[in-house]
Each structure stands twice: as structure tokens, then as C-alpha cells.
Amino acid sequence: MNTFDAIIIGAGQAGPFLAGRLSAAGMTVALVERHLFGGTCVNTGCMPTKTLVASAYAAHLARRGADFGVLFDGPVRVDMPRVKARADTVSGNARASVEKRLRGLAGCTVLQGHARFEAHDRVRVGDQELTASRIFINVGGRALVPPMPGIAEVKYLTNTSMLALDQVPEHLVVVGGSYIGLEFAQMYRRFGAKVTVIEKSARLVPREDEDISAAISDILTAEGITVRTSAECITLAPHEQGVSAGVECTAGAPRVAGSHLLLAVGRRPNTDDLGLDQAGVEVDERGYVKVDDFLATNVPGIWALGDCNGRGAFTHTAYNDFEIVAANLLDGEQRRVSQRVPAYALYIDPPLGRVGLSEREARATGRPLLLGSRPMSRVGRAIEKDETRGLMKVVVDAETRKILGAAILGTGGDEAIHGILDIMNVGATYDRLERAVPIHPTVSELIPTMLSEMKPTAQ
Numbered sequence: 001m002n003t004f005d006a007i008i009i010g011a012g013q014a015g016p017f018l019a020g021r022l023s024a025a026g027m028t029v030a031l032v033e034r035h036l037f038g039g040t041c042v043n044t045g046c047m048p049t050k051t052l053v054a055s056a057y058a059a060h061l062a063r064r065g066a067d068f069g070v071l072f073d074g075p076v077r078v079d080m081p082r083v084k085a086r087a088d089t090v091s092g093n094a095r096a097s098v099e100k101r102l103r104g105l106a107g108c109t110v111l112q113g114h115a116r117f118e119a120h121d122r123v124r125v126g127d128q129e130l131t132a133s134r135i136f137i138n139v140g141g142r143a144l145v146p147p148m149p150g151i152a153e154v155k156y157l158t159n160t161s162m163l164a165l166d167q168v169p170e171h172l173v174v175v176g177g178s179y180i181g182l183e184f185a186q187m188y189r190r191f192g193a194k195v196t197v198i199e200k201s202a203r204l205v206p207r208e209d210e211d212i213s214a215a216i217s218d219i220l221t222a223e224g225i226t227v228r229t230s231a232e233c234i235t236l237a238p239h240e241q242g243v244s245a246g247v248e249c250t251a252g253a254p255r256v257a258g259s260h261l262l263l264a265v266g267r268r269p270n271t272d273d274l275g276l277d278q279a280g281v282e283v284d285e286r287g288y289v290k291v292d293d294f295l296a297t298n299v300p301g302i303w304a305l306g307d308c309n310g311r312g313a314f315t316h317t318a319y320n321d322f323e324i325v326a327a328n329l330l331d332g333e334q335r336r337v338s339q340r341v342p343a344y345a346l347y348i349d350p351p352l353g354r355v356g357l358s359e360r361e362a363r364a365t366g367r368p369l370l371l372g373s374r375p376m377s378r379v380g381r382a383i384e385k386d387e388t389r390g391l392m393k394v395v396v397d398a399e400t401r402k403i404l405g406a407a408i409l410g411t412g413g414d415e416a417i418h419g420i421l422d423i424m425n426v427g428a429t430y431d432r433l434e435r436a437v438p439i440h441p442t443v444s445e446l447i448p449t450m451l452s453e454m455k456p457t458a459q
């Protein structure tokens with residue numbers, strides 16, 4: 001039996017940083033990783049996909065060269081092995097750096113293997129037994145593969161296997177019209193594939209407001225992506241071209257045939273093979289570890305951080321989980337998950353930056369609201385870049401004058417949203433931002449203007 005002060009399971013977006021803080025505080029730490037250092041974000045999530053999105057943007061801009069007075073002779077060609085190699089390099093460098101940092105930590109023992117609880121204070125990794133009075137679960141998640149009719153008969157790809165492709169599919173069928181599916185759909189369209197997106201809801205990214213969904217749909221269809229919504233019952237079957245999907249949509253052909261199928265219908269936590277029952281750790285009906293506001297599980301001495309606790313689904317939320325746990329354990333603070341202002345981005349081009357409540361969620365509170373919006377076609381920076389698709393919108397509590405939420409779907413939207421996120425984080429009223437003097441020409445400079453033009457909503 002190897003005894004440590006702390007065991008960390010998973011080298012994702014929280015574990016390695018926590019290992020750094022705990023070992024710097026003098027604790028002996030065992031960090032266990034079963035697959036790739038850096039977890040989803042580094043290897044099969046944010047980093048490779050955003051690298052591919054950048055290649056896809058370059059292809060798109062090159063095709064649009066003439067719009068800017070820049071002329072090329074001949075068609076734009078995409079060298080997929082080079083595109084893939086670039087993503088592999090970015091991921092590989094980050095993975096190596098996480099591993100090097102971990103192995104260089106004094107007091108931290110790095111173990112490679114699958115960790116499984118044997119008791120509330122005991123974990124087995126292969127033939128090694130580890131014990132500690134503090135155990136941190138940072139096991140992340142993986143692609144959800146639901147038991148759709150026909151799934152066992154067809155070849156399908158997930159976000160992980162998509163990244164191994166070094167060819168452009170002839171026709172990529174994406175099942176799932178939400179965040180992950182749409183990023184892949186647009187990038188592969190720009191690499192030259194025919195792309196169809198199938199979504200069971202009546203609109204793309206149904207979590208967003210209707211005007212945002214509609215604008216996203218316009219952006220994608222303008223690039224030649226076929227969008228099939230209201231696909232109530234999706235069935236899969238082999239086809240001479242590769243695969244076909246049956247889509248009981250209200251409009252359009254009943255089947256879509258394609259060469260490749262990407263399943264992007266959600267994520268599930270890696271908690272089913274962790275022996276949580278041996279430790280007595282409770283999970284919810286979808287397998288997410290139940291945690292309190294301080295990320296503690298129901299078992300004293302066990303915490304859960306990152307995607308596996310269901311309190312966030314992003315790298316920044318997993319990292320913030322680390323900050324919360326470390327501050328509370330080591331700095332005598334009382335930081336809580338509920339203090340976090342929710343924010344995220346959808347990295348289609350132009351991107352969607354989001355913070356706080358959607359308009360629909362804000363209306364559901366029954367509070368008196370002020371609403372402001374502006375199309376990107378009225379944003380100078382967007383006009384100059386000839387990237388005028390999308391809109392920005394903000395919703396404010398009319399009584400407290402605090403911003404409740406915002407969306408910026410447009411060029412630079414992933415960056416510009418931070419102005420609003422920062423004001424929300426400091427808890428200031430909207431007029432502080434309205435009176436700011438932003439830089440010209442930027443997308444951000446129109447945020448004060450939008451705030452000054454807000455109108456009360458009819459409930």
C-alpha cells in the first residue's frame with residue numbers, strides 16, 4: 001500500500017494544476033492518468049478543433065480573396081494531411097508540456113493506468129494500491145453514443161476519431177446540431193466536403209435564443225451546409241455511399257446518404273468504470289458526480305472537479321474548479337461554484353460569445369427587463385472586415401440595472417463578450433460599461449452604444 005496526502009484521478013484541466021498547488025504546499029501527491037496527459041481539451045477537444053477551425057478559416061478567406069481585391073491563380077486546395085499535422089503538433093506540444101510539468105513536480109508521483117476506487121480512501125491502479133485522506137476526481141467525459149436504431153450496423157465517428165481523419169469526406173453527415181457538431185460541420189465544409197447537419201429539435205443549438213439559432217443557421221447555409229431540423233426519429237443504416245440517416249423531418253427527403261457520419265449528440269461522464277460505489281460516492285441519474293457548492297462529494301475527503309461533476313462543460317470551468325478547491329483547502333477561502341458567471345463560446349466562424357442568461361431565460365424570471373440588440377451589419381469593424389453576419393444582444397434587469405446576460409455572434413464575438421463578462425463579474429451596473437470609452441474600431445466599441453439604446457421588453 002502506497003500512502004499519499006492526496007490522490008488525483010485524471011490529468012485533464014484541473015488535476016495537473018491541483019497537483020502543482022498541493023505539492024508546492026508540501027503534500028505528497030499521486031496523480032493517475034489512464035490515457036493522454038492534458039485530457040479532452042488538449043488532445044481531442046478545444047486545442048485540435050480550434051487549430052482546425054483556424055485552417056478552415058484560412059481556406060475560407062483564401063476563397064474569398066477577390067472580395068478583398070486579393071487575387072490567386074487557380075482554385076484553393078486544402079492539403080488535409082498538413083492540416084491534420086498542424087493540429088497534431090499543437091496538441092502534441094501541449095500534451096508533452098503537461099506531462100513534463102507534472103513529472104517535474106517535487107512530491108508528485110505520476111502513475112499511468114486506470115484508477116478505480118476500492119474504498120473511500122483507497123484507489124487501485126493496476127497492481128498498485130494507493131491510499132490518501134484526500135482524493136480528487138477529475139475524470140472528464142467522452143462522446144455519448146445513444147442506442148439509436150441502426151447504430152450497431154454503421155461506422156460512425158466521434159470527436160475523437162474525427163481528429164484522426166487526414167482526408168476530406170465526400171459527404172459528412174453530422175448528427176447533432178449543437179456546439180461540437182456545428183464546429184466540425186463548418187470546418188469540413190470549408191475543407192471541401194459536402195455537409196449535412198441533422199438536428200432533432202426544431203432549430204440548431206436549441207439552448208440559445210431563437211434569433212441566435214436563426215442567425216447561426218443563416219451563416220451555415222450560406223456556406224452550402226444543408227441543415228435538417230425537427231428530425232424526430234433518427235435511424236441509421238449502411239448505404240452504398242457509406243451510411244444513410246433516416247430523418248423524420250417535417251420537410252425534405254426522408255433519408256440522407258453520406259460517406260461519413262459524425263455523432264455529436266452530447267457527452268457522458270467517465271464515472272461508470274471508476275468504482276464509485278465502492279467509495280460510496282453518489283452520482284445523479286446521468287452519472288455525474290453529485291457535489292456541493294465547494295465541489296465536495298457526499299463522502300468527506302473526496303472532491304470532484306471538471307466535466308464529471310456536471311457543473312460545467314468547459315476547460316475554463318474545470319480550471320475554475322481547481323481554483324475553488326485549491327483556494328478553499330490551502331488559502332482559507334470560501335469560494336463557491338455559484339459565484340461563477342457562466343460564459344462560453346461556440347467556435348463557428350463568426351463565433352458566438354455567450355455570458356449569463358439568454359433572453360428566453362431572463363424573460364422566464366418574470367423580472368422587468370431592458371433589451372438591446374444590434375446587427376453586426378451595423379458594426380464598423382465588421383463592415384471593414386467584410387464579416388457582417390450575426391448580431392449582438394444584451395438583457396438587463398430594469399430594477400437592479402445589472403446585466404443578466406448577453407450574446408455576441410459575430411466577428412471577434414468570443415473576445416468582445418469579455419467586456420460584458422467582466423462587468424458582470426465585478427457586479428457593477430450596466431451604466432459603468434455604457435460610459436466606458438472603448439477603442440475604435442472594435443466590435444466592443446458598439447457595446448456601450450447598444451446599452452444606451454435598450455428598450456423595456458413587453459412581458
Ligand SMILES: Cc1cc2nc3c(=O)[nH]c(=O)nc-3n(C[C@H](O)[C@H](O)[C@H](O)COP(=O)(O)OP(=O)(O)OC[C@H]3O[C@@H](n4cnc5c(N)ncnc54)[C@H](O)[C@@H]3O)c2cc1C
Pocket residue numbers: 009010011012013014015032033034035036037038039040041042044045046047049050113114115116138139140141159180270273274305306307308312313314315316317318347
Ligand atoms: C470537440 C470538443 C471541443 C471542445 N472545445 C472546447 C472549447 O473550445 N472551449 C472549452 O472551454 N471547452 C471545450 N471543450 C470541452 C473541454 O474539452 C472540456 O470541458 C474539458 O476538457 C474538461 O476538462 P476535465 O479536466 O474535466 O476533463 P478531461 O479534459 O476530459 O480530462 C479527464 C482525464 O481523466 C482521465 N481519466 C478518466 N478516467 C480515468 C480513470 N479511471 N483513471 C485515470 N484517468 C482517468 C482521462 O484520460 C482524461 O485525461 C470541447 C470538447 C470537445 C469534445
